[in-house]
Amino acid sequence: MRLGGRLSAAIEILTDIETRHRPVAQALKDWGISHRFAGSKDRSAIGNLVYDALRRKRSYGHRMGSDAPNAIVAAAAMEGLSLDAEALTKAIDGDKFAPDLPDPETLRAFPEHRALDAPGAVRADIPDWLADRFEVLFGESWVEEAAALSDRPPLDLRANTLKASHDKVLEALSPFHAEPSGLTPTGIRIAPIEGDGRHPNVQVEAGFLKGWFEIQDxxxxxxxxxxxxxxxxxxxxxxxxxxxxxxxxxxxxxxxxxxxxxxxxxxxxxxxxxxxxxxxxxxxxxxxxxxxxxxxxxxxxxxxxxxxxxxxxxxxxxxxxxxxxxxxxxxxxxxxxxxxxxxxxxxxxxxxxxxxxxxxxxxxxxxxxxxxxxxxxxxxxxxxxxxxxxxxxxxxxxxxxxxxxxxxxxxxxxxxxxxxxxxxxxxxxxxxxxxxxxxxx
Missing domain, CATH: 3.40.50.150 (Vaccinia Virus protein VP39)
Structure with missing residues (x-):
């Protein structure tokens, strides 16, 4: 699939989530079942767009001037894939599966519009009714604390010392650039996804099947x-x-x-x-x-x-x-x-x-x-x-x-x-x- 088709798929899935109030994992799974032509790389890239759009729905909507699915998916693509308006437009040019996107002026303004003039809850990407709770708890840094909950997460693992040492698991996962996570003696971390990449499916690795490690934040x-x-x-x-x-x-x-x-x-x-x-x-x-x-x-x-x-x-x-x-x-x-x-x-x-x-x-x-x-x-x-x-x-x-x-x-x-x-x-x-x-x- 080209980018245009992936954008259209993400918009379709977000619309399904909003109209039917469905969990994102279920909506993505059902889309994949009904679109079996989409390969694993396509499904992963579409999932990234959907998750990024949901993570920053409010700030993307403010910066785009619309919280419609096509607007926040375009925002997620530009920010997640490091595309400016020209690059995004060029990437979907001639793609019959590409969706209608916001007007060119809105797309051009998006990278520079940082939502600094928006209310705190919008910059924090949380519902309004939770803003007071975050502010009481975190004080002056409440927006930054809340916004960090919208970042892409790493993949954290725990070496199971009943079966393998920390070093042994790190060695087994070295193809995925796994590193010690830092705060626990058994923690292992694979960095957050970048661009349209995806985390490795560590559950099919021999080490996982042997019980050497578990997925655990x-x-x-x-x-x-x-x-x-x-x-x-x-x-x-x-x-x-x-x-x-x-x-x-x-x-x-x-x-x-x-x-x-x-x-x-x-x-x-x-x-x-x-x-x-x-x-x-x-x-x-x-x-x-x-x-x-x-x-x-x-x-x-x-x-x-x-x-x-x-x-x-x-x-x-x-x-x-x-x-x-x-x-x-x-x-x-x-x-x-x-x-x-x-x-x-x-x-x-x-x-x-x-x-x-x-x-x-x-x-x-x-x-x-x-x-x-x-x-x-x-x-x-x-x-x-x-x-x-x-x-x-x-x-x-x-x-x-x-x-x-x-x-x-x-x-x-x-x-x-x-x-x-x-x-x-x-x-x-x-x-x-x-x-x-x-x-x-």
Whole structure:
């Protein structure tokens, strides 16, 4: 396919997403099924256009003077492929599949129109109703913090030390220019896509099939690291889902102790069985949602709660979720978070830890939920996670990064203790909130 056909396909897919309110991944998949003539390179390039257009829909719309699909796709093509108006027009000239684009004057003005005169929420590429929350949380840098959630993300991996060393995985992935990710001793990063390129399908690599590594954002890896998991511990991963953090915790325990992986949704939990087998995790017991967990009450060294959330921290990877999120959705998540904290707390033994994690940057789901929980009768005390972070960075981070500067993370003061917030702008990860609380002995 030539560029004109790719632009038309991206416009068609965006229109489908907007009119039918469909997730972007499903819309792209269905388009590919109904257009089997499109090769993998074409589908990847079209996907880049769609994702870039969704990531910066508001700022592109402002700069183009229209948020119509053809306008924001043209903007995504010009910026993502480094094309000016003349180059874009020339690339689609004579292509019978090319779409109608904005007028030449609008296209010529686009590269110089940086939306500096636009309201903050437009420059930040977020819905208006979230602007106050970002500003309260991030202060003067709120626009930059929010805008970084619209960048193309890297592909992050975690070397599974149960089966392979960090160096061994790096060597296996050297054809893809993989590098140490910097903040964790097992993290590996493949740089963000450039132009119309695509990330390698690492899941067909021999190393992946042998269980040498897993796909996992470094922020998620850090959340597991900050939990304080050590060999021999008893851990309950209360919202285990597909098992990404379960696997990281299993490796941290060096296949000793016991990890109980539980999730209330059987469908979310289903992939964990194959992942555990591939990774060689022998210290994990999976609990079906119907299982009774009474025998675990007040017996766990760590209860890890990766709570259901809005996913605002993952907007780089799921930009369509940004525009579907509503205040009603957020209120539903908040209720679920309060409930899961109360339920999970009873499994922590005296002197044990309750770890609360979200992939959200919204205060409503993070510090406010912790303060509400601490107001209950559990007696939990938040730890100074800022200090734990500094020690982890000094002793556990990749040597290539060095300890200096690795403490660049948002420290959020609670009524007692400190929680942490990771963001693309600050740590180069997805957005994650982590709070570690201790039950008095």
């Amino acid at each position: 470094e922020g998620s890896q850090l959340a597991a690291l900050l939990s304080g998991a050590e060999p021999g511990m008893q851990i309950l991963d209360y919202c285990a889902g597909a098992g990404g953090k379960t696997l990281a915790l299993s490796a941290a325990l060096e296949n000793t102790g016991q990890i109980h992986a539980y999730d209330g949704d059987r469908q979310r939990l289903a992939p964990i069985y194959d992942r555990l087998a591939r990774a060689g995790c022998r210290n994990v017991q999976v609990h079906d949602p119907r299982d009774e967990l009474a025998e675990l009450e007040a017996a766990m060294d760590i209860v890890f709660v990766d709570a259901p959330c809005s996913g605002t921290g993952t907007w780089r990877r799921r930009p369509d979720a940004k525009w579907r999120l509503s205040e009603a959705n957020l209120e539903k998540r908040i209720a679920e978070q309060d409930a899961v904290l109360d339920q999970a707390a009873r499994y922590v033994k005296p002197g044990g830890r309750l770890v609360y994690v979200t992939c959200s940057v919204l205060p409503d789901e993070n510090a406010e939920r912790i303060e509400a929980f601490l107001g209950g009768a559990g007696g939990f005390v938040p730890l100074d996670l800022g200090g734990i972070w500094e020690r982890a960075m000094a002793t556990g981070a990749s040597p290539e990064a060095g300890a200096e500067g690795n403490a660049e993370v948002h420290r959020l003061a609670l009524s007692a203790g400190t929680a942490l917030m990771m963001t693309p702008l600050k740590t180069g990860t997805d957005g994650f909130f982590v709070c570690v609380m201790e039950r008095p002995a």
